[in-house]
Amino acid sequence: MTAVAYPSFARRYFGMLIDVLTMLFIVGAIIKSGWIIVDLNSGFLLFVLLAATYDPLLTIYGATLGQFLMRFRMRNRSDGRRISILHGYLRFAIKSTLGALSLVTVATRKDRRALHDMAAETIALNAGDAAIHASVPR
Numbered sequence: 408m409t410a411v412a413y414p415s416f417a418r419r420y421f422g423m424l425i426d427v428l429t430m431l432f433i434v435g436a437i438i439k440s441g442w443i444i445v446d447l448n449s450g451f452l453l454f455v456l457l458a459a460t461y462d463p464l465l466t467i468y469g470a471t472l473g474q475f476l477m478r479f480r481m482r483n484r485s486d487g488r489r490i491s492i493l494h495g496y497l498r499f500a501i502k503s504t505l506g507a508l509s510l511v512t513v514a515t516r517k518d519r520r521a522l523h524d525m526a527a528e529t530i531a532l533n534a535g536d537a538a539i540h541a542s543v544p545r
Contacts, residue, residue, distance in 0.1 A: 411536050412536065413517075413519040413532065413533070414477065414478070414531050414533055415519070416514045416519070418477040418479060419510055419513050419519070419521065420507065421473070421477055422471070422473035422479065425471075425473035425477070426462065426472060426473035426474075429471075429472050429473070430454060430457050430458055430461055433457060433461075434450065434453050434454045438450060438453075458503065459499065462495075463492070463495035463499045466490065466498070466499075467489060467492055467495040468489070470534075479531045479532060479533055479534060480531070480532055480534055481498070481529050481530070481532075482529065482530055482531075482532050482537050483528065483529060483530075484524075484528045484529055484530045485528065487532070490527070490529050494528060494529055495527075498523045498526070498527035498529055499523075501522065501526050501527065502521070505523065509521045509522045510522075512525070519531060
């Protein structure tokens with residue numbers, strides 16, 4: 408088996424940025440549509456609820472838009488399989504609390520794991536490597 412190449416800091420950062428912009432676009436579209444009347448506080452709550460759904464669930468079942476476009480997937484560090492819902496929400500909670508600061512370790516570690524990845528026992532793999540890594544018998 409060949410060595411695994413991990414996504415760069417730039418790809419991780421832009422993936423996160425794409426996801427935040429996507430969620431802001433969705434919230435803006437909901438507000439603009441008039442489906443619900445939203446003030447500043449409820450708009451923020453709508454964003455938080457969307458983020459709490461978008462990031463963990465899409466990461467668990469495949470990839471967020473940012474992960475997809477930047478061609479990386481989040482996997483369980485120990486076996487390379489998709490992460491559990493518990494790990495998905497733990498990862499999301501820490502990433503949401505720390506924001507982009509959570510990515511500070513990506514540039515300095517060989518495995519390019521962010522702080523939220525270390526806490527949740529997850530790892531970012533290039534999209535092609537994620538499929539290969541998960542299929543290797545353990």
